[in-house]
Amino acid sequence: MRAEVIDLSKERKVTLTAYIQDVEGEFAFAKRPAIIVLPGGGYSICSDREADPVAMAYLKAGYQAFILRYTLNGNGAWPDPLNDYEQAYELIVSRADEWGIDTSKIVTIGFSAGGHLAACTATIAKNKPAASVLIYPAILKDICDMCQPGLPYPNECVDGDTAPCFIAAARDDSAVGIKNELMFELALEEYGIPFESHIYSFGGHGFSTAEEWVVTNSAAGRVKNWVQDSIDWLKETLGTLTRSGFTEPNMAVSKNGDFVPVLSVMCTLGHMVKQDEEAQICLKPFYDRVNAICDKNGYTFEVLCAAMGKATIRELMETVQFTHDEIMEFDRKLHSYVNRIDV
Amino acid sequence: MRAEVIDLSKERKVTLTAYIQDVEGEFAFAKRPAIIVLPGGGYSICSDREADPVAMAYLKAGYQAFILRYTLNGNGAWPDPLNDYEQAYELIVSRADEWGIDTSKIVTIGFSAGGHLAACTATIAKNKPAASVLIYPAILKDICDMCQPGLPYPNECVDGDTAPCFIAAARDDSAVGIKNELMFELALEEYGIPFESHIYSFGGHGFSTAEEWVVTNSAAGRVKNWVQDSIDWLKETLGTLTRSGFTEPNMAVSKNGDFVPVLSVMCTLGHMVKQDEEAQICLKPFYDRVNAICDKNGYTFEVLCAAMGKATIRELMETVQFTHDEIMEFDRKLHSYVNRIDV
Amino acid sequence: MRAEVIDLSKERKVTLTAYIQDVEGEFAFAKRPAIIVLPGGGYSICSDREADPVAMAYLKAGYQAFILRYTLNGNGAWPDPLNDYEQAYELIVSRADEWGIDTSKIVTIGFSAGGHLAACTATIAKNKPAASVLIYPAILKDICDMCQPGLPYPNECVDGDTAPCFIAAARDDSAVGIKNELMFELALEEYGIPFESHIYSFGGHGFSTAEEWVVTNSAAGRVKNWVQDSIDWLKETLGTLTRSGFTEPNMAVSKNGDFVPVLSVMCTLGHMVKQDEEAQICLKPFYDRVNAICDKNGYTFEVLCAAMGKATIRELMETVQFTHDEIMEFDRKLHSYVNRIDV
Amino acid sequence: MRAEVIDLSKERKVTLTAYIQDVEGEFAFAKRPAIIVLPGGGYSICSDREADPVAMAYLKAGYQAFILRYTLNGNGAWPDPLNDYEQAYELIVSRADEWGIDTSKIVTIGFSAGGHLAACTATIAKNKPAASVLIYPAILKDICDMCQPGLPYPNECVDGDTAPCFIAAARDDSAVGIKNELMFELALEEYGIPFESHIYSFGGHGFSTAEEWVVTNSAAGRVKNWVQDSIDWLKETLGTLTRSGFTEPNMAVSKNGDFVPVLSVMCTLGHMVKQDEEAQICLKPFYDRVNAICDKNGYTFEVLCAAMGKATIRELMETVQFTHDEIMEFDRKLHSYVNRIDV
Secondary structure, three states: OEEEEEEEEOOOOEEEEEEEOOOOOOOOOOOEEEEEEEOOOOOOOOOHHHOHHHHHHHHHOOOEEEEEEOOOEOOEOOOHHHHHHHHHHHHHHHOHHHHOEEEEEEEEEEEOHHHHHHHHHHHOOOOOOOEEEEEOOOOOHHHHHHHOOOOOOHHHOOOOOOOOEEEEEEOOOOOOOOHHHHHHHHHHHHOOOOEEEEEEOOOOOOOOOOOOOOOOOOOOHHHHHHHHHHHHHHHHHHOOEEOOEEOOOOHHHOOOHHHOOEOOOOOEHHHHOOOOHHHHHHOHHHHHHHHHHHHHHOOOHHHHHHHHOOOEHHHHHHHOOOOHHHHHHHHHHHOOOEOOOOO | OEEEEEEEEOOOOEEEEEEEOOOOOOOOOOOEEEEEEEOOOOOOOOOHHHOHHHHHHHHHOOOEEEEEEOOOEOOEOOOHHHHHHHHHHHHHHHOHHHHOEEEEEEEEEEEOHHHHHHHHHHHOOOOOOOEEEEEOOOOOHHHHHHHOOOOOOHHHOOOOOOOOEEEEEEOOOOOOOOHHHHHHHHHHHHOOOOEEEEEEOOOOOOOOOOOOOOOOOOOOHHHHHHHHHHHHHHHHHHOOEEOOEEOOOOHHHOOOHHHOOEOOOOOEHHHHOOOOHHHHHHOHHHHHHHHHHHHHHOOOHHHHHHHHOOOEHHHHHHHOOOOHHHHHHHHHHHOOOEOOOOO | OEEEEEEEEOOOOEEEEEEEOOOOOOOOOOOEEEEEEEOOOOOOOOOHHHOHHHHHHHHHOOOEEEEEEOOOEOOEOOOHHHHHHHHHHHHHHHOHHHHOEEEEEEEEEEEOHHHHHHHHHHHOOOOOOOEEEEEOOOOOHHHHHHHOOOOOOHHHOOOOOOOOEEEEEEOOOOOOOOHHHHHHHHHHHHOOOOEEEEEEOOOOOOOOOOOOOOOOOOOOHHHHHHHHHHHHHHHHHHOOEEOOEEOOOOHHHOOOHHHOOEOOOOOEHHHHOOOOHHHHHHOHHHHHHHHHHHHHHOOOHHHHHHHHOOOEHHHHHHHOOOOHHHHHHHHHHHOOOEOOOOO | OEEEEEEEEOOOOEEEEEEEOOOOOOOOOOOEEEEEEEOOOOOOOOOHHHOHHHHHHHHHOOOEEEEEEOOOEOOEOOOHHHHHHHHHHHHHHHOHHHHOEEEEEEEEEEEOHHHHHHHHHHHOOOOOOOEEEEEOOOOOHHHHHHHOOOOOOHHHOOOOOOOOEEEEEEOOOOOOOOHHHHHHHHHHHHOOOOEEEEEEOOOOOOOOOOOOOOOOOOOOHHHHHHHHHHHHHHHHHHOOEEOOEEOOOOHHHOOOHHHOOEOOOOOEHHHHOOOOHHHHHHOHHHHHHHHHHHHHHOOOHHHHHHHHOOOEHHHHHHHOOOOHHHHHHHHHHHOOOEOOOOO
C-alpha cells in the first residue's frame, strides 16, 4: 500500500492524503471502491482521531481511502470546504485508472462538522458521492451557526437527487443533539431516499470508530458496530467487491423508483398503475397473478391498491412468488419506459 | 420450564401465556426479569409469528416470558387492549413470588399494532413497564385510524414519565412508514427520555425476530441484530442478571436527570448550576476541578456553561477524571436534594 | 409452545422433557429439526444449568427441544444412559408427525458427562443423530473412569459412520483437560468425519451457554459465540429451516465422499481417478478442463494428482469455474455409481 | 500513517514494509503494539493476499504493522527466513522510540508456510514474540519437507518457553491437513502454553482474512471471525491499548504458573501445596476459606486436592469469593517466592 499527501491548497492548508492498495496480480480485479474521509472538529480543526483510524477500517474492507483536510476557520470560509471536496473528487476521478478506482463507487464519510460537509456532498455537491456515511453530523441551524456563520443546513437541502445515507450517533450526545439526525432522516424519508440509521443509547460525541484506543467517552458496546454495519450497507448499495469484480447492488436498498427518470420494479404500485399503457402491458404477467389473488379473496384490484399502494412492485412480485431472476428481467424491461413522475 | 395459558377474559378471548423458568437451586438467584410480548396484526389478529419466537429469544436471555393475546376488533375496542395489559401486569405482580420475578424489571415488547399497544404501556398506562421495546410500531394518526378508530397516537402521549424505549424498523416498510418511528423519537428527544433506535435499510414490515424460519420479506442481514441488541440495551437499563443477582443499571442510559424529582449526576450542568446552594456545596470538589481547568485555559466558568451546559454532571466528571466510584458517591449524595425542575 | 415431561423409566428416574413449538398455520412448514439435550454432572447429577438454558437457545432457532435426564450413578450403570437415549430417540421418531419433526434432522447436544453420552450417540448408538454438539465432553480414559467404571472412550469408537460433530471447550478447563477434545478430533480427522471446533483461551469447565445468568467461571467474551456458531453450523449440515421448508445442506460440510457407498463430488481427486470407467466418462467435461490447465502450465495430469489428490472434486470444480448448478448436476449423476471404497 | 519499505537483504530479496501510525497528540499514548506479518506461499512466494489485507486489519486495531518478505527458495534456504525475522525484530526494537512501539508487545502472524515461520518464532527464535497468530500453518514433516528440505517441525520444538498462540484453519483444508494444527496444539497442551484455536468446518486453504475481495474458496461465514477474535485474544494476552495506555493483561490467559520462575495465582493447587512454607503462610487466608468448606462438606483437604489439584489458585480464589482486587494482591505477594518447578 502506498501513502501520499497531496497539497490541494497551500494557502488554505488543504491536503488530500491518499492510501492506495494494489489491484490486479493476485488481486484479480482492476478497480476498487473509494472513500473520502472528512474528519470533524467544528471547522476549527480536522481531528486526527477521525482521520487515520477511519481510513484503516475501510482499507481493511478493500477501499482506496482518502483523507481530506479541508479549509478551516481562519484559513477561509464556506463554501471553501465544499469546493475542496469537489477538487478532491475531481482529482480522484482524473487519476482513477492509475489508482485502480471505480469512479461510480466513490463514497464520503464525515464526523461532526465533517458530517455536515459529508451531508452537503450528498445533497448539494456538483459531484455527488454514490453514498454517504454521516457520523454524529451537524445538521441543524443552532449547531451549524455555532461552527461557522453561513453554513447551509443539510436537512433543508435534501431532494430527490440526494445520495443514499448511513447515519450513526449516540442518544446522549450533548454537543450535537440527536434532533440533528432525526430531522435529517425525516427529510430523507420525505423524498424516498434510501438510508440506514443507528442511534445508540449512549456514547456521547466524538466516539469515532469506538475502538478502545480511539474512544474518549463511555459508550455502549454496540457503538463500534456502526463500522462493519456501514461497510455491509455499502456492499448492498454499491455491490460487493469480490475477486471477480463487483456484484450487483441489492435492489432492495435502491432509491424509491417513483422519483427517478425511468420505471423500475422499485416504483410503488400506486405510482405504477398511473403510468403509460405500454408499461402496464409489460407488467401483465404480474397483474394477472395479483388479480387472481384478488378474485380468490373476493376483493377488487382497487381495494388492493388502496391497501398496498405504497409497496414496491419488487416486494409484491416477491409476495406472489416471482423468482429473483424473473424480477430482474421485469426490471430491465421497465427501464425502457419514461417515468411520469408527476402523475 | 413450565408453560401455562391463563384466561384473562373468555368473553373478549384474552389470554396470557406464561413461560416460567426455574429460580434458586443451581440458579443461585431468586428473581428474574419479565417480558410481556404483544404480537401484531392490526388489532385484527395476534400473529403467531410475533408471539412464541419472541418469547423464546427472551427466555434464552433469562427472562420469564408472557404472551398477551389482547382484545381484537370485533371482540371489543380501545381501551380494552390497554386494560388487558393492566390486568396482565397486575396478575404478574400478584404472582411475582411464585413466578420468581423482580417486579421492578417488567418490560413490554410489541410489534406493529402490538407496538402501538407497547408504546401506550410506555406512555399512558397506569402500570408503566421498566422499559419498552417497539418493533415497527404503529404510531401516527393515519395507520392508527386504519387499525381501529379511536386509538391514541403515542407520539402525542410522550411526557417526562415515559419509559425508556428501544425501537427497530426497516426503512422500506410500506405498511407502517418509517415516519412513525421518527416522530415518536422526536417526542422522546423532547422530553429527554432515554432510547435506542435501529432503522435498517430494508426488511419491510413484519420481520419479527428475522430468523430464517420466521421472516417473510427479504431483509438486510443486520435486521436480526435487533434481538440481541435489545437484550443488551435492557441489561444496561435494568442491570444484568448474574448468578448473584442483578448488577446496577448503567447510569449513562438513565433518564435525563433534569426531569426527575431528586438531583443526580444525570442532571445537566446548565440545570445543576441553578439548583439550591446545598447541592452546590455538595459538588464543590467537582466545581474546583472545573474551575482549575477554566483558569488554565483562560476562560470563565460562565463561558464553559454556555458551551457545555447540555452535558451531564456524569460526563463532565468523567472528563475531569473522577473515578467511577467517586461519581457513584456524588450520585448518592445528590439524591437527598429536591430537584427544582422549573428553574 | 407446549411443555411436557415424559417418564421413560420411573425406576431409574429417567425423564424426557419435550418443548414442542407450533407448525403449519402462520408457520408455513410442517416439520422442524429436533435437538436432544444431555446435561452434564459426572453421571451423578443432570445439571439444570445445562438443561433449560440450552433448550431455550435452540427453541429460539426453530428446533423442537428435548431434555433427556438419563440414568445416574446409583440408579443404574452404563449402558443404561445410552439405552435411555435410544428409547428417547425412538419415542421422538414414533411421535414425529404429532410433534412436527423431520426425523432426518434429529441432533444431540451434550455437556461434560452429557458430552460423553452425546459422543457415544455420534459413534456407537443404534440410532445415530444427524449431527452432534459436544461441549467440554469427557472423552479420555482418566476422566471417563472417574465418572463411572466401564464407560467407553469415544475417541476409540470413531469410525467412518460417526456423525458430524461440533466441539467447544476452554483451554484452561481443569476438570476435563483440553486433550479430551484434541484426541477426539484427531480420531474424526483420521476417518474424514466433518467437524468444527472452538477452543477458547479461558472459560474453565461448565460454562454452559455462557450467558451472564448461567456462567460461573470467568470466561473470555468469545465463549458465548459457540451457541450461535453451532446453530449456523447445523444450518450448513442439515439445511436451513425457512418458511418454505428446509434448504439443501451445504455440500462443503458433507462427509468425505471417499467413505460413503456411492460416488459424489465430495470424493477426493486421488480417490476418484481409481474408480470405474463409467464414472470417469461422466466426469469427462471436468477432466477436459483440468487437462487444459495441465497443458497450459506444462505438467502432466499425474503431477497434478500428486499435488492436489486430497482436494475434493467439488473444490477443483469450483477452481476451474464450473457453476454451483453444474456442480450439483455432476453430483446427482455421480450418485448412481457405486463407490469402490478400498481401491 | 507513513509507509516505508526497508531492504533487509538485497541479495536474498528480503524486505520489511513498515506501516507506522501516529502516537501522542490527539492519541494520548506514546506506544502501540506491533505485528509482523509473515505471508504464505510454500517458501516459494510471499502471497500479496496474505500481506496488506492482514496489515490493514491490525492497523485498524491500533497496531504498528510490518510485512516481512523473507528469503524464498532459490534465494537462500533455512534458517535464512528465521534469521530474516530476527533481523526484522531487532530493527524494530532499535527504532521502537521513533516508531512508537512497546517492545514488550511485538506479535507475529503467519499463514501456511508463513505460519510455519511464525510457529518457529514462537518456539525456537532468539527474539520470541509476545504472542503468535498461526493461520493454517504448515507444521508436520510431510508438508514441511515438501516446502523445503531441512525445515524444523514446530510441534517438536514446543517447550515451556513457547509464546502463547492463536490458531485458525478450516477442517477441509486439502493442502495443509488439519492434523497439523491438532498435533501442534497437543504439544502446547503438554507444556501448559496458553492458546486459542478455531477450526472452521469449511474454508479450504488460503482464505487469508476471508473478506469477499480476498477469499478464493467457498468458506463458512464464521471463517472471517478469526480476525476480530485474534485481536480480542491479543487484548487479553497483552493488555488493551486505550487512550491512557495499556490495561493489565487478563490473568486467565497467562501461562500455567507451574512452569515460570516465581510463584503466582496461576499455579495449580497441586503444585502450590508442594512449595516452601513461606508461600503457604502468605496464602493462609485462602487455605482458611478452603478448609472451612472442606469441614462443612465433610471431607479432608487431601480429598479436595485430589479432585481439584489441576485448578489454579486464581480459579479457586474466585470460587471461594475473593474479589478481583484481593486476588491481584495475593498475586503480587506470591511473585516474591521462587517457584520450585520440579517438586
